[in-house]
Amino acid sequence: MDADATSSGATPGSPGSPGTPAAPATARSRRFDPDRRARIIDAALDVIAEVGVAGVSHRKVAARADVPLGSMTYHFDDMDQLLRVSFEKFADTIATRYEQWFRQATNADEARAAVVGLIHADLLDSQRELVLTTELYTLAARKPEFRTLTCDWMARSRRALRPFFDEPTTHLLDALIEGLFIHAALDTTPPERARTAEAVRRITSG
Template identity: 30%
Template sequence: MARHDPQARRAAIVQAAADLIVEVGPGRLTHRLVARRAQVPLGSTTAYFASLDELRQEGLGLLANEVDDGLAEIRREFESDETDGVDGVAAFEGLVDSLHEYVSLRRNVVADVALAATATFDDRARELALSWTDGLVAVLGEYIGVDNALAVAMITDGAGVHAAIRGEPLGRDQLRRALAPFVQTSGDPR
């Protein structure tokens, strides 16, 4: 990071806050930890952010953007399957693969749980936390209906909590069986 690049320094601080939220949790975030991780003077964290709460919100916002990137990938999968004439079975398997990959990455599930936990008590974080569920329902609702998409989102939320607590995701076959009742496909092997 350039020594006199305020935007790069601010970005490094926010990235450090996001990384630490995933590693130690939002409640244990401190200016000192963030400064050490970002390799900036301690005063920089307070110069760029009026409070630790503001810094935490920025870190959570960055994590929410990562969640949105995952949703964009799921949307691209469904849109490409639709334009390529892929049948419902292949689209369902693509969904299972995408969701399994998502819950297999510890950063993803810990970020989701941190967002949800913070949103439980902080209205400002609620919108960020809802971006995953609302986004997934919006993406899948077009293909499987809103009620089924909501069920898939709730199962995925549960799979994320499971992976975060246990340190390992559900197996791909377990996830497929959990989702199958909510995703109707032509030629469904169930």
Template identity: 40%
Template sequence: MNEENKKDSGRRKRRYDPTRRERLITATLEVIEQYGVAGTSTRKVAEIADVSLGSLTYYFESINHLLEEAFTHLSTKISNAFSERLSAARTREDAITAVVDIIDQNIWSSPQTLTLSFELYSFVSRNPHLQSLPQRWMQQSRLALAQHFTPSTARALDALIEGIGIHNRFDKEPMPRVEIESLIRQIASRG
């Protein structure tokens, strides 16, 4: 083995990993879900993502930048699922059913999503310059609803979706589908 090969074999080759940034964001959400924003550290994220601690600095300027990207990913993912349901609706009746499904089938309010949403709201309340994160999420949800309802009705439905989702998560007797549908119909009748 010549001298040059010896030098190369002692060095660890950097491997290209096109999914690393996405893995870091996913790992960040896992850490936030388990430990909360306050307990999230770059060390925990790197461990969950199975990457070197130093590789985080290649993609993210700070822990706050990483948290912002993770929450943006979460809101985009949920908004896309929300939008897909409503875009598939061909009639107003289909749209009402889609809204009921979003609530009743925990499209938005799965235990994981609710926990992460609470962490997002708490994080933003302490970092007001990031208010655009939940605002964008609300805007995307309302735009999806506005395909079938007036803007004011879309806004009311958006608040109802979130409110019932939160209450159903913690209520000993969650609101049954038939009651959810009745409420949605009452609000939808406004426009």
């Protein structure tokens, strides 16, 4: 046996011994990967935005997240759970931004302006979010168990409007926002800001 190996306490073929290649950095880092679950969720949303819920698979999401395929079933019981958790994150992100638009408003006029800004300067600015929103709506229409996500999302939206408008008006405004979202996803011509402002004025004038 080599004297140096004997003196160092290393044995041939053991990790760190002469002649034994070190494990690749990527392999070592993947053993400790605390962000893996969150990365899978983000990857799932990216895949949904590209191919729709119907085209999502564990293999596609794992490849996008750069994780072993076995990680999918380790972190999520099935595809429905992955979809639910992913859309929960998406809905929370949009609802939080929604709420921020109205935190700066101090009266009804400023809230009306915030509605228009929310629609045209925020929600309609991202094709990815338009697609994800319509995918969630379609999923909830097909599977009633996903409607808790859309109901919670709408409830948060109406709570943000409630300091400025009465209950029936908040429902109408929320429906306007959601409706324009769908129209933007389906129409080749984006809605005009002036028409949106007029619609908001009419809904809130009473």
